Amino acid sequence: MSDFLQAVSEINKIDELLLQQYQMKKITENLEGALIEFKKFNHPEIQELHIGTADARKYASVKVFEQVYKTFI
Template identity: 45%
Template sequence: MSEYQEFLSERDKIDFLLQKGFRIEKVTENLSGAFVVFKHTENKRSATLHIKTANARKYFSNLLIQS
């Protein structure tokens, strides 16, 4: 998969979780990317995404700054 396709896939996963009512709770960066923990606002469920591409990391960073 090309890096651009991988970015689109990661961006879609982030957008899907945000549309379902999840909010970014915690970000852990390391050499292999970032682990982003999402927590649902109502029922306290959580989901974790491993974000590998630099563009997707910039994308969720901008979302954090906007909120």
């Protein structure tokens, strides 16, 4: 799979979890990409997503900033 298609796939997975009312709770970076933990408010369930492309990692960073910004408004 090309890097572009892989990035689009990873971005879609991030958006899908965010649309299901999950919030990003923890991002762990490593040499192979990033592991993102998603958690719903008042639910013990945690979803983990591994992303490998730089574009998807940048997108996740933007979504974290948006998430934090919304809590201050």
